[in-house]
Amino acid sequence: MADKRFDEATQTETVGHEWDGIEELNTPLPRWWLWTFYACIVFAIGYTVAYPAWPGISSATQGVLGWTSRGQLAKEMDEAAAARARTVASLADMPIEELPQHPELMRAAVAGGSAAFKVNCVQCHGAGAAGSKGYPNLNDDDWLWGGDLQTIETTLIYGIRQPGEEMTRQSMMPNFGSDGLLDAGQIRDVAGYVLSLSGKEKTSAATQRGAQVFADNCAVCHGENAKGNRDLGAPNLSDAIWLDGGSKAEVEAQIHHPHHGVMPAWGERLDPVTIKMLAAYVHSLGGGEEFAAPVADAAPEGEDIAEEAAETRE
Amino acid sequence: MNKPEPITPSAEAPVSLYAKHEPVFNRRIDGKFRRIKWAIMAACLAIYWVTPWLRWDRGPYAPDQAVLIDLEHRRFYMFGIEIWPQEFYFVAGLLIMAGIGLFLVTSAVGRAWCGYACPQTVWTDLFQHVDRLIDGDRNARFRLYKAPWGPAKIARRVFKWAIYLAISFATGGAWIFYFADAPTLHQEFWSGTAAPVAYGTVLVLTLTTFALGGFMREQVCIYMCPWPRIQTAMLDEKSLIVTYKEWRGEKRGSLKKAQKNPGEYGDCIDCNQCVAVCPTGIDIREGPQIGCITCALCIDACDRVMAETGRPRGLIDYATLEDAENEKKGHPPTRHAKLIWRPRTLVYFAVWAGIGLGLLFMLGTRVHTDVSVAKDRNPPYILMSDGSVRNGYTLRLHNMQNRPRDMVLGIEGLPGAVMWTEDMAREAASRTLTRTVAPDATQVVRVYVVAPEDTRDQDFAFTLEAQGEERESDTAKAQFDAPGDE
Numbered sequence: 001m002a003d004k005r006f007d008e009a010t011q012t013e014t015v016g017h018e019w020d021g022i023e024e025l026n027t028p029l030p031r032w033w034l035w036t037f038y039a040c041i042v043f044a045i046g047y048t049v050a051y052p053a054w055p056g057i058s059s060a061t062q063g064v065l066g067w068t069s070r071g072q073l074a075k076e077m078d079e080a081a082a083a084r085a086r087t088v089a090s091l092a093d094m095p096i097e098e099l100p101q102h103p104e105l106m107r108a109a110v111a112g113g114s115a116a117f118k119v120n121c122v123q124c125h126g127a128g129a130a131g132s133k134g135y136p137n138l139n140d141d142d143w144l145w146g147g148d149l150q151t152i153e154t155t156l157i158y159g160i161r162q163p164g165e166e167m168t169r170q171s172m173m174p175n176f177g178s179d180g181l182l183d184a185g186q187i188r189d190v191a192g193y194v195l196s197l198s199g200k201e202k203t204s205a206a207t208q209r210g211a212q213v214f215a216d217n218c219a220v221c222h223g224e225n226a227k228g229n230r231d232l233g234a235p236n237l238s239d240a241i242w243l244d245g246g247s248k249a250e251v252e253a254q255i256h257h258p259h260h261g262v263m264p265a266w267g268e269r270l271d272p273v274t275i276k277m278l279a280a281y282v283h284s285l286g287g288g289e290e291f292a293a294p295v296a297d298a299a300p301e302g303e304d305i306a307e308e309a310a311e312t313r314e
Numbered sequence: 315m316n317k318p319e320p321i322t323p324s325a326e327a328p329v330s331l332y333a334k335h336e337p338v339f340n341r342r343i344d345g346k347f348r349r350i351k352w353a354i355m356a357a358c359l360a361i362y363w364v365t366p367w368l369r370w371d372r373g374p375y376a377p378d379q380a381v382l383i384d385l386e387h388r389r390f391y392m393f394g395i396e397i398w399p400q401e402f403y404f405v406a407g408l409l410i411m412a413g414i415g416l417f418l419v420t421s422a423v424g425r426a427w428c429g430y431a432c433p434q435t436v437w438t439d440l441f442q443h444v445d446r447l448i449d450g451d452r453n454a455r456f457r458l459y460k461a462p463w464g465p466a467k468i469a470r471r472v473f474k475w476a477i478y479l480a481i482s483f484a485t486g487g488a489w490i491f492y493f494a495d496a497p498t499l500h501q502e503f504w505s506g507t508a509a510p511v512a513y514g515t516v517l518v519l520t521l522t523t524f525a526l527g528g529f530m531r532e533q534v535c536i537y538m539c540p541w542p543r544i545q546t547a548m549l550d551e552k553s554l555i556v557t558y559k560e561w562r563g564e565k566r567g568s569l570k571k572a573q574k575n576p577g578e579y580g581d582c583i584d585c586n587q588c589v590a591v592c593p594t595g596i597d598i599r600e601g602p603q604i605g606c607i608t609c610a611l612c613i614d615a616c617d618r619v620m621a622e623t624g625r626p627r628g629l630i631d632y633a634t635l636e637d638a639e640n641e642k643k644g645h646p647p648t649r650h651a652k653l654i655w656r657p658r659t660l661v662y663f664a665v666w667a668g669i670g671l672g673l674l675f676m677l678g679t680r681v682h683t684d685v686s687v688a689k690d691r692n693p694p695y696i697l698m699s700d701g702s703v704r705n706g707y708t709l710r711l712h713n714m715q716n717r718p719r720d721m722v723l724g725i726e727g728l729p730g731a732v733m734w735t736e737d738m739a740r741e742a743a744s745r746t747l748t749r750t751v752a753p754d755a756t757q758v759v760r761v762y763v764v765a766p767e768d769t770r771d772q773d774f775a776f777t778l779e780a781q782g783e784e785r786e787s788d789t790a791k792a793q794f795d796a797p798g799d800e
């Protein structure tokens with residue numbers, strides 16, 4: 001660079017650019033800035049030595065500290081598990097029907113169940129547990145096998161019609177149509193009859209004929225007045241809830257060749273505490289039965305309230 | 315376009331655009347404004363130190379510290395007032411008042427906040443006083459500054475910095491007492507059992523006080539602080555500021571010169587006392603400037619000189635630029651009160667007072683009962699086996715008083731509907747539920763509302779009424795979803 005140019009006022013060398021008469025001065029960086037910069041470089045080198053950094057052909061350098069992201073995750077998971085250990089231990093020891101007497105534990109169980117539900121159950125029952133055709137809605141108060149905490153827990157553990165599971169809930173409705181047990185007219189009549197029980201169809205000669213068909217073929221499982229039988233998982237046909245659809249065609253289809261849902265036996269896959277939490281969560285969705293009266297009615301002492309206050313403050 | 319002529323380095327020393335910081339060695343001065351400053355400093359520090367130790371009985375359920383910022387529980391206590399996070403507009407309102415208050419003060423009396431009340435000024439002043447105590451007054455300190463480093467100088471410096479640190483610790487560190495029960499924290503702090511965040515805060519505040527007050531001083535006021543930029547923009551020729559009356563002082567000359575040539579020189583004897591006492595090291599005779607924090611110490615200094623030379627005081631004085639002009643023309647000075655009350659300051663005052671009254675009104679009329687609703691969206695409604703329709707809601711019941719209260723939750727509208735919660739049997743459902751909400755707490759309640767079969771989509775409301783003498787209540791609107799006509 002032959003012609004170094006210097007700014008007149010400051011005698012500083014310029015970098016040689018010029019825009020509309022404005023020139024940039026080649027002012028050296030302040031020393032503190034440079035030293036910070038060098039320190040950063042030294043730090044960065046040390047960092048890549050200490051931690052996994054340099055990519056190789058099949059893997060990267062391991063770093064002298066032996067840190068791995070998996071290791072850190074495992075550590076955090078262990079810590080989280082340790083933090084929950086007390087609750088989990090109490091839940092493991094407690095029979096589920098006693099849960100309602102321990103509101104704190106119940107709350108923890110419902111919260112844990114809500115999380116477990118999102119992992120395991122939403123595929124069939126939906127994110128809001130509202131189910132869909134053929135998949136029960138868990139929010140309502142209609143239960144095929146019963147809706148108290150214990151029964152829900154049993155259903156969860158052994159599943160419904162789980163092949164190879166001895167204790168699973170079993171029931172089969174005969175294929176009345178496809179096996180030729182009833183003819184098409186009888187099926188139409190009896191479908192009309194059950195729909196009339198919940199006011200969806202008017203009583204008529206056809207429904208009266210259907211009542212006879214019902215008494216002869218269906219009352220065994222669904223009961224004289226069609227209120228269902230929880231021992232057999234036979235649905236209540238007189239209420240407003242229809243698992244497989246409540247139109248006449250849908251009811252006829254179900255009589256002709258019934259659809260049978262299968263729920264896995266979660267006892268094989270989930271630990272007992274998770275199942276307890278799931279049962280508590282499902283029970284809490286608004287349809288839970290046999291709710292023991294809350295015991296919190298025992299007049300709370302001042303201290304308890306203060307404690308509770310500390311917990312619920314936000 | 316012509317390229318600028320190439321130039322080559324000349325032998326002259328290069329002109330730097332950067333002025334190296336010159337330390338300020340200000341002289342001790344006594345006078346009216348100095349004493350006002352002492353008084354304000356004492357008052358500010360006293361208020362700052364004493365406040366966290368004041369007690370205020372709030373009953374068994376709330377802390378009894380009069381002023382407490384309870385970050386953990388997100389509450390702010392100030393004597394009889396308790397602010398919840400959702401009432402943060404009070405704090406916002408106070409901040410706006412502080413801003414407008416600054417406008418008001420600035421347009422009336424210039425940077426008075428900077429000169430007297432700003433913590434940075436208070437600390438700078440305090441540390442400069444320590445300098446004078448340890449190292450002596452202006453000249454002694456200057457000599458020491460120039461002296462080469464040796465054991466004596468190092469010892470002196472270390473001693474002085476230790477005092478700086480002690481003061482920083484006692485002042486900056488005390489801030490933590492606003493965030494926890496002061497007596498408990500004090501005991502914990504010294505026994506080593508306080509929360510690590512307490513020690514961390516003390517350390518950070520001590521070191522920042524040490525650096526900003528001990529070493530950076532006026533540089534904070536001139537270069538770092540954004541207020542002066544705003545404040546200088548707020549000043550006009552009607553603001554009462556520290557003014558050197560040029561018409562009276564110029565042309566400057568020493569006493570001797572003035573005696574030799576009567577009539578030729580003004581009142582300023584060029585003794586530089588005004589510069590010597592200035593905590594930011596500026597010369598006010600150069601006119602109003604950003605470095606002047608309006609502390610008025612130069613007025614004290616010059617008034618002394620005027621008294622000694624037998625001239626009227628006020629060569630440097632609080633005056634508006636306009637009034638200084640008038641005085642020059644021979645008008646008598648206007649009374650300060652008259653200068654302060656002008657349309658601009660009155661408008662600021664009106665806005666400031668309006669916000670203050672508004673906040674007071676809200677404080678007086680606010681309720682301590684609050685209910686808020688979040689509706690379940692998934693699923694929006696549930697069909698029950700008897701054909702009725704159910705919706706789920708998550709309600710938050712706020713009891714913003716420091717005693718437990720029974721609260722009655724009710725449904726307004728939605729004919730035929732009843733509700734129950736997840737921890738009671740459905741058979742007990744009704745249109746009202748009573749809950750005991752812990753003091754100063756929020757209770758979260760899952761509520762199921764069930765309405766008869768043919769109910770359609772509609773709006774309704776939850777009501778919450780606190781039992782007890784005042785019967786405060788609140789209402790929250792909600793939506794009820796039902797299967798539509800398909």
Ligand code: SF4
Pocket residue numbers: 563581582583584585586587588589599615616617619629630
């Ligand atoms: S103190 Fe007063 S007299 Fe002395 S230099 Fe300053 S303005 Fe002039």
Ligand code: SF4
Pocket residue numbers: 556588591592593594595596597598605606607608609610611612613
């Ligand atoms: S010029 Fe005067 S009023 Fe301004 S900062 Fe200096 S001493 Fe204070």
